Amino acid sequence: MSLSPIRIRWNSIHTKLLASYLALTALGTSVLAGYILMSFHAYFMRSRQADLDAWSTALSETLADALEENKLERVNVTVQRYGAPETITLRVFAPDGRLLSTSAPDIDRQVTNWLEVPGMREAFKNKMMQGIAKGVLTKDDRLYVARPIYRNGRLLGVLRMSITLKQFQRQFQTIIWTILGTLVLTFILCAAISEYLTRNIARPIQAMCNFAIRMGGGHFGDKLNIGQGDEVGQLAAELNRMSVRLASLDNERRAFLASVSHELRTPVSNVFVTLEALSNGAAEEPELRDRFIQTAQDETKRLSRLIHDLLDLGRLEAGITALEQQTVKLKSLINRAVQAMETRMKSSSVGINLDVADIELQGDPERLLQAFLNVLDNAIKFSGPNSKVFICAYKESSEVMVKFRDQGLGITDSDMPHIFEQFYTADRSRKGSGTGLGLAIARRIVEAHGGSITATSNGKGQGATLTICLPLESRSLV
Structure with missing residues (x-):
């Protein structure tokens, strides 16, 4: 018995409409947020990759001048000037794979095989590579570019430049939480609006449901007061007309039954009185007997006509004739x-x-x-x-x-x-x-x-x- 109200609540049109609105709101906001985040992430990565490509191109020209003149000191100065600890790492390699200069010497001296580093094998084969990879000896994500340094058709070396994504990931995480917070607020606001709209829709429908139940129970003549000009209002108006019509038909039915009872009772009573009079001695007087018998015959004919007409009307009204x-x-x-x-x-x-x-x-x-x-x-x-x-x-x-x-x-x-x-x-x-x-x-x-x-x-x-x-x-x- 205690579960009955819950079942009714979950089966109500108010709950179904509210659940539909909230589900659509959650789906719509989630899809929109996902699209915004994906678009922002893709835009940032493209922008950073383009910046990295432009920086590496400019640096490769500067380094090509120094390498062509075999001035390794200028190479070191350039690498140290533009490299930054933990954010931007610059490495310059000789054509034979030797590390000539690096902005992260503490880490790089631990590397034994640079060809295993992402992008290096292809760069030594005169192919520029770029993408996202883990740090050389760290687990942080980095955006890198490995570019061959050419001058007059001769490979002078390889430049590998990488930037960390930690700062971007922290910013992106902040953006994600901001968007999630906005989504929650949006969802709460939409839930409140949906609750209001749902109640406005469900209230007249529930009223019409109760109204129909009352009509089904025989309470005719009631009136719905729903002041809406839409389809719901039109339906309420039709239900009101139906109620009035059913009340009229019910009154007609009651009046018809009362009239039939009255019309049948009169000839039956007359026949009964006549037969009772005949049984009490009226049959012994020929003139009185003949009059009573004629009365009984007339009332019987009247009763027969009435029954015939009632059957005729009933068949016509029911449409079975x-x-x-x-x-x-x-x-x-x-x-x-x-x-x-x-x-x-x-x-x-x-x-x-x-x-x-x-x-x-x-x-x-x-x-x-x-x-x-x-x-x-x-x-x-x-x-x-x-x-x-x-x-x-x-x-x-x-x-x-x-x-x-x-x-x-x-x-x-x-x-x-x-x-x-x-x-x-x-x-x-x-x-x-x-x-x-x-x-x-x-x-x-x-x-x-x-x-x-x-x-x-x-x-x-x-x-x-x-x-x-x-x-x-x-x-x-x-």
Whole structure:
């Protein structure tokens, strides 16, 4: 249990981002420092080698004059003048390999074979050599040049000049520690900046993670307050919209369950009361029995319609109902709907007025017929006696417009946003004997065909118009 917080900390996005920033900072500063040090070292060595080459060239000319005249005393003076203990060593050799003069006699008298000294063998073969080597009898690094001394094509001797690198190495070591100290300070500064940036990035992400966890636990309607205009802010805004939408869907679900419970409870209760009355003696009176049996049959039919509509709506909402794709003649389909509702219209004293163009479109004829029947049933339900329902259909661009207009009381502003919701019963006096699912099913069928359905009120007492818009061309049907 005690390891859990550590594991969470190391798995957090804050830690991962911070570790990435620090690793990149360390890598970048290390590469830069290495490049600077290597460049500085190479530049110094090239500069010192060039200086050594220039000094040896000038000295070889001076020594050539003295050697040509066989004035060894001048050679010694020159060697002692330009040689310096522990820093610059000058040695002059005769063509036969004898040491003629040296600025370090205490060391050189211990050397028995000068040909083993780096550069000497090649110099006696008329080849100039230069590079880095250990001291003749010491372990310090020295930069040397071994140069043949020529005059008029004749080898007069060999000059070997070397300088110690101790001072440079000490300076270079100081530079290394300075750069390392600078790197540490830079790393600490970058770590502080990285920590600040990481927290700014990780904090909203962690907040969104907690927000998503709360939504997953069923806490909808919360809001994220992340005032950023970048992609993180956009994601937070989308999560807020999702939360609002989920809260709305959850409320709809609760309302739907409550409505379904209410709608199912009423017919079931009526049937139960009727059967109980029949079992308590009402069956012995023919007139009362027939009325109770008729009530039970009506409630059973109502319950059957409600269950059928619920199953229909559930399949459409879940997208598991496969719609056929056929060429549909719109005029024939609307005529079928009108014929199916003819008895209902006569009993309600409602007439019909058709103005439907000959149009063909792609869709599922039976499902479209169901949508038209539901919309027409709604128009008849809210029409007054001796009124008419007007149906017109026409082509507009690449779409078909089908309008159902009644001559009822119209739709109030408060009812307008809810008329396509399941079980919406804002005005119970206009509800009739339906299940309250007709327009919801019609909307889902139309949307499954890639279309839309809208409602408008024609004014107080002038009825309402429901408009179905369907595409002419076939689309993927669900």
